[in-house]
Amino acid sequence: MASNFRAFGHKLWRTIASIQTGVVLLILVVILAAVGTVILQRPATEADEMQSAYSPHMLRILDSLGLTDVFHAWWFLGLLALVSVSIIAASIDRFPNSWRYFSRPYKYPDESFRRALRPQKSLAITDEESGLVAAERALHGMGYKPERVVREDHFGIFAERHRMSELAVYIVHASLLLIFFGTMVDGIWGWRGYLSLNEGQTSNQIEIHDGSKRTLPFAIRCDTAGQENYQDGTPKKWWSKLAVVESGRDVKTKEIVVNDPLLYNGVRFYQSSYGSNGKVNKLTMEATPSNGSGPKQSIALAVNESASLDADTTVRFAEFFPDFAVRNGEVYLKSNQLENPAAHLVVTSKAAGKSFDVWFPAMPEVADNSKAPYLLQATDLKMSHYTGLQVSHEPGQWGVWSGVVLMGVGLTFVFYVVHMRFWMVPVRDPRTGMWSLWIGGTANRNRDAFEQRFNELVESVEEELKLLAKTAPREQVTTIAGN
Amino acid sequence: MARAKAEPQQQPSTGMTLIVLVGLAITFLLLMALLNVAKSGNILGEENLLFAALIFYSGAGALYLGFGVTGTESYVKFASLATWLGLAANTAAIAHRWYESGHAPFSSVYEMLLSFVWTLAVLTLVAEKKYDVKVIGTVTMPVAIVGVVLMQLLRTEVHPLVPALQSTWLHVHVTLAMLAYAACALSFALALMFLIQDNLKTETVLAVTSASTVGVYASIVLTRFERGALNLVAWNPESKSEVFISRGVRLFVVVPDLGWLMMLTLLVVGSPLVFYGLARWKKNDSFLTLANRAVFLSILLQVMTLVMFLVRARDGRYPSLDADGLFPTNLAASPFILSGLVGGVFMSLLYLLLLWRRPDLSRLLPSSDNLDRITYKTICLAFPLLTLMIASGAYWANQTWGSYWSWDPKETWAAITWLVYALYLHMRITRGWRGRRAAYFAIGGFAVVMFTFFGVTYLLPGLHAYA
Numbered sequence: 001m002a003s004n005f006r007a008f009g010h011k012l013w014r015t016i017a018s019i020q021t022g023v024v025l026l027i028l029v030v031i032l033a034a035v036g037t038v039i040l041q042r043p044a045t046e047a048d049e050m051q052s053a054y055s056p057h058m059l060r061i062l063d064s065l066g067l068t069d070v071f072h073a074w075w076f077l078g079l080l081a082l083v084s085v086s087i088i089a090a091s092i093d094r095f096p097n098s099w100r101y102f103s104r105p106y107k108y109p110d111e112s113f114r115r116a117l118r119p120q121k122s123l124a125i126t127d128e129e130s131g132l133v134a135a136e137r138a139l140h141g142m143g144y145k146p147e148r149v150v151r152e153d154h155f156g157i158f159a160e161r162h163r164m165s166e167l168a169v170y171i172v173h174a175s176l177l178l179i180f181f182g183t184m185v186d187g188i189w190g191w192r193g194y195l196s197l198n199e200g201q202t203s204n205q206i207e208i209h210d211g212s213k214r215t216l217p218f219a220i221r222c223d224t225a226g227q228e229n230y231q232d233g234t235p236k237k238w239w240s241k242l243a244v245v246e247s248g249r250d251v252k253t254k255e256i257v258v259n260d261p262l263l264y265n266g267v268r269f270y271q272s273s274y275g276s277n278g279k280v281n282k283l284t285m286e287a288t289p290s291n292g293s294g295p296k297q298s299i300a301l302a303v304n305e306s307a308s309l310d311a312d313t314t315v316r317f318a319e320f321f322p323d324f325a326v327r328n329g330e331v332y333l334k335s336n337q338l339e340n341p342a343a344h345l346v347v348t349s350k351a352a353g354k355s356f357d358v359w360f361p362a363m364p365e366v367a368d369n370s371k372a373p374y375l376l377q378a379t380d381l382k383m384s385h386y387t388g389l390q391v392s393h394e395p396g397q398w399g400v401w402s403g404v405v406l407m408g409v410g411l412t413f414v415f416y417v418v419h420m421r422f423w424m425v426p427v428r429d430p431r432t433g434m435w436s437l438w439i440g441g442t443a444n445r446n447r448d449a450f451e452q453r454f455n456e457l458v459e460s461v462e463e464e465l466k467l468l469a470k471t472a473p474r475e476q477v478t479t480i481a482g483n
Numbered sequence: 484m485a486r487a488k489a490e491p492q493q494q495p496s497t498g499m500t501l502i503v504l505v506g507l508a509i510t511f512l513l514l515m516a517l518l519n520v521a522k523s524g525n526i527l528g529e530e531n532l533l534f535a536a537l538i539f540y541s542g543a544g545a546l547y548l549g550f551g552v553t554g555t556e557s558y559v560k561f562a563s564l565a566t567w568l569g570l571a572a573n574t575a576a577i578a579h580r581w582y583e584s585g586h587a588p589f590s591s592v593y594e595m596l597l598s599f600v601w602t603l604a605v606l607t608l609v610a611e612k613k614y615d616v617k618v619i620g621t622v623t624m625p626v627a628i629v630g631v632v633l634m635q636l637l638r639t640e641v642h643p644l645v646p647a648l649q650s651t652w653l654h655v656h657v658t659l660a661m662l663a664y665a666a667c668a669l670s671f672a673l674a675l676m677f678l679i680q681d682n683l684k685t686e687t688v689l690a691v692t693s694a695s696t697v698g699v700y701a702s703i704v705l706t707r708f709e710r711g712a713l714n715l716v717a718w719n720p721e722s723k724s725e726v727f728i729s730r731g732v733r734l735f736v737v738v739p740d741l742g743w744l745m746m747l748t749l750l751v752v753g754s755p756l757v758f759y760g761l762a763r764w765k766k767n768d769s770f771l772t773l774a775n776r777a778v779f780l781s782i783l784l785q786v787m788t789l790v791m792f793l794v795r796a797r798d799g800r801y802p803s804l805d806a807d808g809l810f811p812t813n814l815a816a817s818p819f820i821l822s823g824l825v826g827g828v829f830m831s832l833l834y835l836l837l838l839w840r841r842p843d844l845s846r847l848l849p850s851s852d853n854l855d856r857i858t859y860k861t862i863c864l865a866f867p868l869l870t871l872m873i874a875s876g877a878y879w880a881n882q883t884w885g886s887y888w889s890w891d892p893k894e895t896w897a898a899i900t901w902l903v904y905a906l907y908l909h910m911r912i913t914r915g916w917r918g919r920r921a922a923y924f925a926i927g928g929f930a931v932v933m934f935t936f937f938g939v940t941y942l943l944p945g946l947h948a949y950a
Contacts (some may be wrong), residue, residue, distance in 0.1 A: 019913050022594050026857035026906055037892040037939070071890040183888065190888060220589070259882045371575060377808045404874040411867040448856065 011476050017093035029079055032228035036070030052176045067334035076186075084180050099368075102166050107149045107158040109423045109440060119454045120440040122368055123462060126469065128426040130159060131437040135424040141460055144422070157424040165444060168413030175406035182399025192392045195269070197222035198277055202245060208392050218246040221267065223253075225387035227274050238274040240387040266393055273388030278322040278336040279303070279382035283343055286317065287374045298379070301345075309374050312350035315358075329365050338383060347372040419444045422457065439460065487894040512688070515766055516560070529583075532576035537631040540571030540604070544624030548836060550847075558618050565619065569602045569627075571604035573762070579599060593634055595657055600630040602665035607924045610669060614857050621836065622672035622913070625829040629822050651926055652879035663868035664932055667904075670861040674856055682852035683837055686759060686771060688937040689778065692834040696781070699823040700749035707820070710863065713741035713821075718804065718813035724814055728805060736801040736810045743790065748788045752781045758793060773881040775838060782831045797821075817932055818938075855918055858925050859911060866904050874898050903928045 015021055022024045027118040039062060040053055050059060050068065059068075066073030109117065132148065135157045141144040144159040149230035157165060204219035217482035227241040239259060244252040244264045254262045262269040284300045287309055299307045299315070306316035323335040331342060345358040357367035369376070422441040429436065439458055443450035546562035549555070577597055607623045610616045646879040665790040707714040717726040726734040757776035761767070793878075796817060798810035814821055837844065848854065876897070888894060907924045912914040916924070 019909060023906060023909065026902055030902050033895050033899055037895045041890075071895075151745065261882070261885065266884055270883070272884065390885040394885075394887075397881070397887060401878075404877075405502060407870060407873070408867070412868055415863045444846075446860075 007371065013089065016086060016325075016459065017089040019090065022090055023082070025079065025083045029083060032070060032076055032079065035067065038075075038253060039067050039070070041071070042069040048302055067184050079182065084177060086276045087177060088172050091170055095170060097244045098166055098170070102163060103419075105158075105163065107147065107423075108151045108154070108156045110427060114425070114438055114440060117440040117442060119451055121454075122427075122436045122438050123437045123458070123465065125426060125437045125465060127435055128155065128428075130468050131424070133427040134461050134468055135437060135439075137464045138423075138457060138460040139422065140459060141453060143463075154327055155426065158422070160419065160421040162413075162417045162419050165413050165417045165419040167277075167408050168417065171410030172407055172414060175403045175410055178403035178406060179400050182396035182403060185396030185399060186394045187396075190296070190392070190394045191397060192390070194272075194384050195220065195238075195284075195389045195391050196224075196277075197279075197389065198279070198386050199224055200411065216267065218244055218251070221245055222387050225274055225385055235274075238271050238387070240271055240389070241294075242269060244390075266395060268392050268394075270390040270392070271387065272390040275386060275387040275388070276338050278338055279384050280317075280320045280343075281382040282380075282407040283317055283320075283360075284382070286377045286379055288377075290370070290373055290375050309347070313373055314348050315374070315376070316348070317343065318346045322480065326363060326366060331363070331366060333360075341381065343378065343381075345376060347376070349373050385430060415445075418446050418450065420453065422454075426462070437465075484491035490785055490928045501611055508755065511936075518641045519726065523656045528580045529576050532572045532579060533631060533634060536572035536576060536600075537628065538625050539572060540600075540624055543620055544628055547618060547620035547624055548832070550621075562620055563611060566604055566608055566624070570608070571599070572599045572770045573604060574598070578738060586708060594659060596630050596634050598629045598658065598661040599665055602636070602661050603621070603627050603668055604664050606669045610673070614849070616849055616854070616857065618844065619669070619672050620678065621669065621833065622675055623825075625833075626668055626672075628835070629829075632825060633818050633822055635937045651934075652875055652882060656875040656879055659868055659872035663865050663872050665935060666861055666865035666868060667929050670858050670865060670925045673861060674748060674859040674929075676848055677854040677858060677922045678919070679837065679841070679849050680854055683919075683921070685841060686762070686774075688834055689755060689774060690759050690770075692830045693752065693759065693774075693778070694780075695830055696752045696755060696785070697749065699827045700745060701753055702751050703820055703823065704745050708746065709737050710741045711742045711862075712737040712739045714738075715801075717810040717815040718816040720813065722810055726810065734803060734805060734810065736812050737755050738795050738801050741795055744788055744791055748781070748784050751777065751784045755781065764934040774886060778831055778834060778838075782828065782835070785824070785828050785831065788829060790824055792820070792824060837872070851918070855921065858922065860926060862904060862907060862928075863936055866908060869897075869901050869904060873901060892939050893935070900928070900935050902907075902932050903931050 002037040013367075040050055045053075054062065059451045062068045067073065070076055079155045108231050108405060110468045114120070114364070117328075125130075130153055136146045136148070139157065144161060146157050146159040148157050149156040159264065191208055191214065193208040195203060195206050199222055202219050202221040203450040206214045206216060208214050215303055221243045223241040223243060225238070227235055228237040228239075230236045239255055239257045240260050241255045242253065243250045244262075252264055253264070253425075256262045256269060256271045258271045259273070265346065280303055282300045282302055284298065286296055286298050288294070288296045289310075294310070299309075301315070301317040303317050303320050306314050308314045321331060321333050321337040323333070323337050325332045331344070334340070342363075343360040343366070345360070347358055348355045352373070356372035358369050358372050358376050359367055362369050420441065422439070424440075425436050425438045428434070429434055439454075439461060441450070441454045441457070443453075490902075543562045543565035546558045546565060550562060552556035580594070580597070580685055603623055604627055607627075610619045703713075714735040715738055717736045718724075719726050730736050754777040755774040759768045760779055762770035762774065793814070796812055797814050798811060800811050802808075803810050849857070875889040876894070880894075881887070903924075907916075907921070907928060911921055911923065
């Protein structure tokens with residue numbers, strides 16, 4: 001029973017770790033992701049747009065299957081989790097072998113290996129030592145660090161480069177997992193929202209994208225915000241001067257622009273929009289007494305502000321309509337877009353004990369502007385602006401970025417760093433007693449380029465052998481003398 | 484330029500006539516180009532530079548094709564020279580635009596195409612010089628030509644960048660994307676070459692090319708046919724943009740008779756496929772001879788349709804079903820129909836090239852093993868570039884919108900492309916996929932790239948607007 005269970009476990013492991021499983025899972029991801037781009041997706045598309053695009057019946061089916069929000073559906077996230085499991089399993093399954101290969105390099109080729117290896121070459125040498133020396137010199141010349149390997153009574157030379165390349169694929173897989181991990185952390189603990197601030201306003205309430213609210217432990221104040229335009233009127237730059245307010249003190253200030261956010265306590269504030277909020281900052285006007293018996297004065301008012309024009313006359317900015325319509329002598333608010341603005345002012349005269357309505361623009365069917373003791377002329381209307389900030393908290397993004405960097409490194413190793421190994425062994429023919437130098441090499445990728453490299457090495461060894469042959473007699477003399 | 488290529492095709496008999504014809508066609512093209520450039524005073528304007536690039540690339544394409552057809556080795560030298568000259572003009576156009584706008588030319592589809600074509604030309608020369616794949620230009624140059632033609636049609640004014648696009652990361656992102664896509668295009672061309680060297684049956688190529696052209700015409704007829712006329716998007720010459728009735732809904736004009744012509748061409752283009760089916764079904768090869776004749780006929784008709792389309796849709800005012808009055812249209816309003824038509828002609832011509840010159844091609848191309856390896860190498864180049872492209876895009880998005888990944892269609896399709904090539908690499912490295920299966924995979928991968936590049940921009944929002 002136990003062995004049965006173990007057999008099943010083993011089989012299950014083999015299935016999970018197999019490349020087929022990984023490939024099938026990846027194909028599923030591809031198909032479902034493609035489906036998610038063809039069918040309209042919920043958070044990005046407005047509800048009424050969805051309703052006009054699909055029939056109610058169809059929409060119900062799509063909604064119940066989660067196809068209108070594929071990328072947040074449990075089955076899609078589950079699939080990504082399965083992909084991670086498959087990557088981990090496949091890596092664990094294959095890693096020990098690679099590690100053995102990596103940690104215990106094969107330095108002395110035995111006979112069967114020597115027979116099978118391609119490319120290989122044999123050069124005639126006069127004696128064992130000269131072969132070894134020539135091999136070492138040639139390898140040094142090509143920038144390798146050759147190693148003399150001793151096996152019982154045999155000598156060999158081993159040199160390699162970029163052994164790391166053998167483990168590169170694990171780096172890539174690990175980096176992918178790191179990225180997945182980062183996004184998972186963000187999915188669970190991260191949030192994204194929106195904050196709209198009028199100039200001068202302070203707030204710590206963030207509208208989260210799912211409709212809920214989040215209160216920050218600190219507040220953000222927008223001091224000023226603005227827009228710069230190109231000559232053709234399209235926006236060139238939006239900026240806002242923000243201050244972080246914590247327990248009544250300004251702890252940080254920054255002028256943010258698009259692409260340059262403010263970061264405080266892991267929360268980022270991005271400039272995302274800018275515009276008029278339909279509210280008046282200041283209405284500037286000129287007032288002249290109707291009877292012509294006084295100087296012209298200039299006054300600027302915000303809504304609900306009043307100013308005195310003379311000792312017993314005041315003017316109050318009563319109402320503002322960004323977009324108005326008149327019906328039956330009444331002024332209505334048509335929309336909050338700054339399309340067709342109207343301002344309502346009230347001039348009060350204590351002497352006459354009366355108030356007079358003044359409208360900009362003049363609306364004879366609502367009120368007669370000329371009845372007021374002062375003639376008012378609007379000269380300028382300054383609207384106040386809001387700045388739109390995207391707010392996000394992504395605690396996992398460090399995982400994502402380090403994963404990306406790691407993947408870059410890993411891919412570089414996978415594709416461009418080749419593990420090259422060379423072996424050279426002086427071999428004595430048992431029949432003739434003649435020495436020859438066996439040279440072999442292998443590379444884990446890019447074999448055709450390696451072959452060229454190998455041929456260069458062989459040529460270089462030949463050169464060194466020739467040089468040695470010329471100088472050999474003298475060297476022998478020194479050795480003898482040394483003895 | 485279609486004509487220049489059609490001439491050598493129509494005479495399968497080799498010999499001097501052919502060489503003279505190709506030579507004449509190219510001289511004619513070059514002369515026309517020079518006249519055109521000289522006519523407008525500003526010789527080094529961007530338009531002229533692009534036009535020069537187009538001419539040189541076309542010349543290169545014709546010469547590569549001529550080389551494929553006649554096997555005259557000296558053509559290659561001139562083809563390379565023409566590619567170099569085209570590349571020089573292309574580079575100058577990019578530099579000119581860069582200088583004029585003050586930012587690297589990567590902010591619009593037009594500017595991206597500019598860089599894409601440039602990279603493709605560079606890679607073609609590299610493949611030719613380094614890996615000795617001489618005929619690669621027959622596939623890549625037509626792609627480049629379609630690219631430049633599209634560029635001539637798309638709006639070319641330098642636009643100021645909206646705030647979100649003013650980022651170095653965007654430039655990094657788009658440069659990487661173009662490099663990656665060009666590498667993918669090259670791997671596609673190499674995979675095609677491999678299939679030829681791997682003795683893919685000529686009939687199969689016939690079936691595939693015919694099916695593709697049928698696909699082009701069928702989609703045109705299905706979406707735009709209106710009682711014998713052809714629906715085209717109206718074009719506003721002042722604002723240089725399409726005319727919209729309401730948000731996302733374009734105004735269509737009807738161009739009379741063009742619909743029937745498209746229908747007729749669809750039938751003729753489909754006939755080789757029918758004959759191929761008959762040949763397979765009845766096991767009778769004489770139908771294949773008929774099919775080849777039908778391809779020949781279809782090329783003539785396709786060229787005619789293209790010319791008619793060019794003449795009628797270039798400018799002119801046509802009535803609309805949705806609004807009163809006459810509205811202008813322009814080639815720029817229908818870039819996909821135009822590239823479909825040009826692409827169809829190229830595909831059919833490539834088939835004829837294969838049909839008539841297969842032994843020569845086989846002799847000239849590197850061995851199938853080599854092509855297989857070079858295809859793999861190109862993908863090894865494309866894959867890290869794709870990775871970096873996605874990473875830099877995510878970084879840019881994070882800087883701008885506070886989110887590195889939001890599953891928008893472009894992002895999703897970039898990820899799909901990445902996954903497809905990742906699958907290719909896994910199949911190749913761990914399963915030992917070589918040869919034909921790997922080549923099909925490379926071709927499929929490039930199809931996904933094209934969809935990511937064009938399809939997502941033009942088809943998916945369109946789908947969303949009309950659905």
